[in-house]
Amino acid sequence: MTPPARLSAAIEVLADIAGRRRPAADALKDWGLAHRFAGSGDRAAIASLVYDALRRRASAAWIMDDDSPRALVIGMLRLQHGLAAPTIAGLFSGDRFAPEPLSDQERARLTDATLAQAPDHVAGDVPEWVLPALETTFGGALLEELRALGRRAPLDIRINTLKHDREAAMAGLTHLAPATTPHAPNGLRIPIGEDGRGPALHVEPEFLDGWYEIQDEGSQLASLLSGAKPGETVVDLCAGGGGKTLSLAAMMNNDGRLVASDDDPRRLAPIHERLRRAGAKAEIRTPRGGRARTDVLGDLDGAVDRVLVDAPCTGSGTWRRNPDAKWRMRPGALAARVNEQAAVLDRAALLARPGGRITYVTCSLIPEENDGAVTGFLARTCGDFAVVPATDVVAAQKPDLAPFLRFTGHGLQMSPALTGTDGFYVATLERRPAG
Structure with a gap:
């Protein structure tokens, strides 16, 4: 496929996403099945165009004064790819398989429109309702961080x-x-x-x-900051596919007891093969579903040295990789995630022995999921746990990382602009000794 034909395909996919309010991955898959002549390189290039347009959805619409799929692609080519108006016009030629030629208005917008007067949520390409939370996290670095969040991830x-x-x-x-x-x-x-x-x-x-x-560098660092050591008993409570479980096994050098579980048994499916391939040792505890559901970790209560809680969250820190997710997220989803975070932290509290630690991790930039979740946990546990200062955790595990972090009330925040990673939050909680 020619570059103009790929642009036409990207516009078609974006129209499907908007028309049926569906995830980008689903629309791209269906487009590929319906256009089997497109090779893997074509499909990958079209996907990149679609995701870049979604990264710049708000700012591209502002530049073009139009939020149609065509306008988003045109605006994205200027904002994300840095193409000049004549170059874009050459791609929108109207020739076979190419998009229709640019209108006079489109040419004028490409030449004259700027983001100078755009509100922050438009210039930063995020939903307006989530902007106050991100302002709390980033302060004066808001636009710098939002622009970094709109770039492709390494x-x-x-x-x-x-x-x-x-x-x-x-x-x-x-x-x-x-x-x-x-x-x-x-x-x-x-x-x-x-x-x-x-x-x-x-x-x-x-x-x-x-x-x-x-594994993103931020995820690697979050595992490292857990401080897991050989010989310890460690539980990965929200193990999912096992990425951090594998990190923990390597940190422990397969020496000790590593247990991985997840509230959703389906998410654990890939972990067995990944452990085998890595030569990593871990016990996998898979809960039963339905009415027969049982607590598969009860025998470990009060006996665990470290609990890693890679909590379910909105995933706002991964918008570089999943740009369509930010436009599909709704306030109700945040409330649901906060409830889930409270439940998993409360379960982790039962596992930790006196002096044992919980490492609470999210890939979120929203304070309610981060410091807010820790504040709620401390209130519910009535003094049984204390926050280990994040500065102390970093000093013990990776002291040279400190200048590249934002230290929050209870933990630390990694971010695309400052750390160069996805947006990870890490807090450490220690159970106070009995008595």
Whole structure:
């Protein structure tokens, strides 16, 4: 497919997303099934155009004074890809498979319109209702952070130190042209192309041999800040597919007791194969569904050294990767996540032994899910737990990371502009000794 034909396809997919109010991934999949002549490169390029248009949905609509799919693509080409009006006009030629030529109004908007007078939620491309929460998190750095949140995310991997150290792995992965991640001690960053595509890492022989896992640097750092050590009893309470479980196993060097569970049994399905591939050891405790549901962790209550709570959240910190999610999120979803966070923190409290610690993690930038959740937990536990200062946690685990973090009332916040990662929050809570 030619570049103009790919633009036409992206406009078609965006129209489907808007018309049926559906996730971008579903619309892209259906488009691919209906247009089997499109190769994998075409589909990837179209997906990149669609996601870039969603990243700049509000600002592109402002620039073009129009929120139609066509207008979003035109505005995105200027704002996200930096193309000049004549270049865009050349792509919108009206030739075979190309979009219709630009109108006089479209040309004028491309030439003259700016974001100088746009409100912050438009200039930063976020829903207006969530802006006050983000202002609380970022303060004077709001627009800088929102612009960073609108860029494409890097492609990071975590070297599995159960098999190789980073230096040895890097020497064996030269064909991927990796660079070390700025902060995570076992991370590598893999270059991506102008179309946003990286190599198919999941089919590389080294991946199949367990050398590495695909994991954002922020997620790697969140695991590191748990401080898990060999010989400890550690529970990954919201393990999902097992990304942080694998990190914990490597930190513990397979020495100790690592238990992974999740309230949704379906999310645990990939973990068994991932553990096998990595050579990692963990007990998987899968709850039963339906009326026969039982607590599969009750025997560990009061005996766990560290509980990692990678809590369900809005995912606002991952909008670089999932730009359509920010436009589909509603205030009611935030309230539901806050309730779920309270429930999982309360379950973690039962597991922690006296002196044991809970590491509470979200991939959220919204204070209600972060410091707010910790404040509620401290009130419910009536003095049984205390916050471990995040400055102390960082000093113990990764002191050189401190300048790249925002320290909050109870924890720390990573962010795209300051840390260069997805937006992760981490807080540490310690059960006070009995008596």
